[in-house]
Amino acid sequence: MDSTSSPSEPEPTASAGLDSAADVDSPAPLCDDRRLATDRVLPSWTEPMITQLSTSIGGPVGVHAAVGRSRHWTPLRVVFLIALAVLALGWFGKAGCIQQTTVDGQPGQSRLDWDDQRQFYGLCYSNIVAGYSENRLTPHDLAEGAAPYRTFWNTDGEKKYLEEPVVTGAFMYVVAQASRGWGSLTEAIGLPRALDVVNYFNIAAVLLALGWLIAIWATMRTRRRDPWVVALIAVSPLVLVHAFTAFEVLPVMFTALAMYAWSRDRMKLTGLFIGLGAATAFYPVLLLVAIGLLCVRERRVRDSLVVAAAAVLSWAVINIPVAVIYPSGWGAWFTAWRDAAAGPDSVYRLITQMTGWEPSAVLVTALVFALMIAVVAGVTYLAMRSPREPRLPALMFLLVAGALLIGKDWRPETSLWLVPLAVLAIPHRRVLLAWMTFDALLWVPRMALFLEPDRKWLPVEFFYIVSAARWLMVAGLCAYVVWEMAKPVLVRPAPAQHLLRSPAG
Template sequence: MEGKVSDTATLTPEQRVLPSWTEPLAIAGSASLGGPLGRHAAIGRHWFWTPLRVALLLAVVALAIGWFGKAACAQQFFNEESEQLELDWRSNRPFAAMCYSDIIPLYSAERLDQGGFPYQTSWVDDEGKPTAHTRYMEYPVLTGLFQWVNAKLTEGWLTIADAGWLPTGLPVTIFFDISAFWLALAWLATIWAVTRTAGRRPWDAALIAASPLVMVHAFTNFDTLATACAAAAILAWSRRRPGIAGVLIGIGAAAKLYPFFLLGPLLVLCLRAGRMREWRHTTLAALGTWGLVNLPILLAFPRGWWEFFHRNSLRGADPDSLYNVVQQFTGWAGFDGQVPFGESPFWLNLVSAGLFLACCAGIAFVALHAPTRPRLAQLGFLVVAAFLLTNKVWSPQYSLWLVPLAVLAVPRWRLLLAWMTVDALVWFPRMAFYLGEDNKGLPDDWFLSFVVLRDLAVVALCALVIYEIYHPARDLVRRGGYDDPHGGVLDGAEDRVTIGRRRAGQRAGRNDGDDRPAPSGAGSSSGSVDLDTRNT
């Protein structure tokens, strides 16, 4: 089919998008390297330096910067009073050095240092106080097992180190380094999947590789496990492997629930294209895989398995959430006021869930109403962004979820780099806020102002994505007569279900002055069901 590209290896020089010709940021950056690529240059023929390998190299550099940024919190010192090595978190080091990582305190907080199996092991927080309560591992199953395996690897490392074969250190430091190694591999896998998915735009993956967000948050928590699965699922879908895509979504959701959000965009797009069979295969594979991963833990340790959902229901408005911003700037007490210990904020949970569902309904309307069927990455970005904006919790590392989707949805380098920089910079006032004004930190107004800027940047990207959905000629991915290179069975499919009468003659990816025909079926209303008219 004309305009369809499935693999960068099959691209001709005319098909591949060259950033030094088309992207203003790359054009400006190439000036110090001799200028844009020559028109008679041999493209795609270098024996080693492919776009993927360049992106992976950039990622290794960015991940190294990220590791060094967290390494200050993994330092140890010899305590003369106890006469043993201890983790050096003196003088508020995690916040003063801005190196905080959840991985380090979780090693002891989740009792991984005691060798117990997560979800089976329990403990009492605030023992002896009125707020005493029983706790279990609070992460989804795959993330909890990931931590447990790394704790076992830490024990093995220390055993070998005692024999003099490996360098030694505090168990928590070794645990952090082992975890960081696997998380770095997961981010490299994310870049690999996006590069393979991007088709004729492989250089866009460089934005993921060199993202300021990965330098700050790759090792803040365990989220790169889910981004790798989600990106690989989109790759599998683009290669017309809905079952494999579903399996990867299920695995990713067992680490963090957000990969499940991809099923929503797939539902409305498959409904519009009349490809519900593929959506059912993907959804059943996703739910089945998630169930297979979770069922053994659920049956063996039901209370421990439920802890993740229980703890999330109890959480109030996170400092990074819009609800907290409104509360702090207005003095509003919140939807539930002061919630007693151990009770869930009922109205906050209800409102945040309701707003997200309302946003999803709006996105579904856009997907069915737009004159040209949106691309999968566009809707995926909108849904995940809507969740983060409306959710009561936006942990800073959650922004990593958006990076691969943003690069596939709206590959405008300057805009994406500006957003990622603003989002990454939120970390610094956040750490200064936690440091406290008494310790020369920043007042909360500074931190909250950066949160608002971050949210406005994400909203602006969402508005741009919606604009390009309704004006596909402005969509960089569609230029040249392409429909949805990432859409798999959706690419070039005819519409079956739409809302509203579509403009006659609308073509997917058609640019002003572009006389190439659109892909077969793209933008055609042939066979579509107009839900907004009474025509038979």
């Protein structure tokens, strides 16, 4: 600091830990840039596992280290680099299912090499690839005017439509048109042309990877004081296995953006992202429940009404035109879910395996609705009676995990819904990593269900045992979150005013 500076007029500083430059007694002039992330949580101080690992590169961050000064290797860029590496490995895991082979008797013609159930024993199955032709997205279908919700086909004498929400259907249609255009371009300029389904998968994978990076960015901005916790989202084994299994990245992205907008007090923007998320999957709607509980507890009912109105409006703008023009196609997603029997991953199938009781699809649907009401009621009671301030990620984790636990079809890729929420709600990294690894490995016995008897490497009973263990693990994580919210608050010194309200609360 210049010796002529007046103590009565301190220079402003961006550091949260220094009130002014005049408070610093330095033997030498201070650097012009005095920004420090003094409130950042340092994993090498707070996480025993990270502390031990850091010894290989010199130990934990020093007490006098200038944190947050790097212009290039920021936490966001490092986590992005980790996420891109994991996503690349995830693409290679699915690459076995986009291998091409020649068509017998047709020189120069290629097809997907799914011979001998390669998609199952190679563990590379993807709904993105499998649904390409089934959902009438090929260039031939598009040239004839095929479009989601308008086009139907007959399967066993029954009309079938695309069974996806509107935003997901629009995403699939745009990717199909892009792959069609890319195929035409490569053919026009003389480049080697891949199969259209391969182009479709690759373009979808690039866009889904971008969506996952957006989800990471939004989550990191939501948890500004602890950015390194998001690294666990980037390295999650569930992302490695299921990032490109289906389109579940889309609702995760919109949910993360909605939670970020909420942390910034942008109520209308929060509702917009909830509405968009609800047009990709059901679970983002539960954000309205969680936000409503927080607003009632904090006497901010008007904010919850603004969020709900914006969510309903954005959802209606997207869905009503399709519902009016193509009502049968628009309702096919809900109708298919309502009429479907309990999936092999659901708790109802586990009960069937143990007791022999086989409930009808109607009964299972009624049970799901009743139990979901019970889950919402339980979370509501907990949020209202909790001695500590509930946090949005914790409430959302309980609601989404409850929906999966009692749902009629817990597909492996839908566990991606829990990854950002669990990382924000549960501070035990090793526990979370163990659960995510176990959940990802469930893919192995799941694929064995579809193998022919002479190719099965695991008995069917093994899958149900592992599925039950997954159910118990997630239930245990829910029990921990409930215990954290319900335990008494310890008496602590009053925090600084700017720390009273958590951005994620």
